[in-house]
Amino acid sequence: MQDILMIEDEVNIAEAVRFILSREGWQVALHADGAGALEAIRHHRPRLLILDLMLPNRSGTEVLADLRADPDAELAATPVLMLTARGQVDDAAAQADHVLSKPFDNADLRAIVRGMLG
Incomplete structure (x- = not known):
């Protein structure tokens, strides 16, 4: 299980967020677009998902709707x-x-993030 999965297409933002949060001790995995996002979430099973609204190939809102509708209730309840x-x-x-x-x-x-991860 990864602490955080970030789905963000802007490399500079993704790397900056990973750097900031890793300095706090969290492990952060990155995925770059909406395509395959749900598969990445299933693979990493993060404690927190950081999701960009505007993504290529599939929007963050579509990814979020798919996540919330996932039959795996634990996965569907992932904080976003x-x-x-x-x-x-x-x-x-x-x-x-x-x-x-x-x-x-x-x-x-x-x-x-601290508040969301407890």
Whole structure:
């Protein structure tokens, strides 16, 4: 089980988040697009999913809807932190446990993740 799986297509953001969170002691795996995202989630079985709203090949909202509908109840209940560059969050993203707008403060990210992972 991986602590955190981040699905983010912007390499600089993904690597920065991995660096910030790994310094806090968490293990962070990365996946770059919406295609195959559910398979990556099933493979890693993360304690927390950080999911970008705007992904190539399949949107974060579609990935989140698929996750919440998964027949594996434990997997479907995975806590999700949705990242968005948009000012507004649509209804599908509202299924996330927390939403954080880009750009974000590193301290805010750490605090949110700490709160979500307990």
